[in-house]
Amino acid sequence: MNHIRPRGWAGLAAALVLGLALPAAASPTSTPGHTGALDTAVSSTMQASAYCGIYWGSLAKSNGTVHTTGTVEDVRAGQHPCFDRLVVDVDDVPASMTYDVRYVDAVHEDGSGIVVPLAGAADLQIILRAPADASGAATYTPADPDRLVNVRDWATFRQVALAGNFEGQTTLGLGVRARLPFRVMVLDGPGDGARLVVDVAHRW
Known part of the structure; x- marks a missing residue:
């Protein structure tokens, strides 16, 4: 017996998919070999949190x-x-x-x-x-x-x-x-x- 899906379900499913996709699209992501917004943010955070603000280095x-x-x-x-x-x-x-x-x-x-x-x-x-x-x-x-x-x-x-x-x-x-x-x-x-x-x- 075939089940007939009410017409409203299609709209609801589309809305759910769209709703789930929006936050992911709005959030920066990083993939191997790619430097994205998230990489930049992490790098900035690491620099800002350097030990005692020290950036002297160890070169001569x-x-x-x-x-x-x-x-x-x-x-x-x-x-x-x-x-x-x-x-x-x-x-x-x-x-x-x-x-x-x-x-x-x-x-x-x-x-x-x-x-x-x-x-x-x-x-x-x-x-x-x-x-x-x-x-x-x-x-x-x-x-x-x-x-x-x-x-x-x-x-x-x-x-x-x-x-x-x-x-x-x-x-x-x-x-x-x-x-x-x-x-x-x-x-x-x-x-x-x-x-x-x-x-x-x-x-x-």
Whole structure:
């Protein structure tokens, strides 16, 4: 026996199909190999939610090769909510002193080339073009060159070591937990000197 569908059912079915289709058409979708509105929205959200708003990256950072007559006086470090900070104080020098900071497979001692073993999963080499001596007399004499500051149990830093003072430049080795974003700044002070600041984020 054939069932005869009332004429109104066709209109109702069409309305239901149309009603179900509208929200899907109005919503952005993404398919493999296609960047749609949803992809853009997700990307923007990810950028906006970057850890502590940090976009430093982990590539090498350098600002020139000119050496300064100022001398290294101290190395210190501090912990901040989003990063660990290393500070190198240089006496009697303008804030234009130069540096080269980068991740390397291994930090080597100036002159001898001997590898400086560092704790942590990544080695950050810090070259400051300022000597740690004046007229042959050391201006910076740490008690333990292998551990310039105590960074035990810090979020990012694992070890800070002196890798040498050679031909007008000072090299430090910074062992960190992983290859993490970092930034480098030269700031005025204290006194008539300046300071090199290296911040390494706690995470990406």
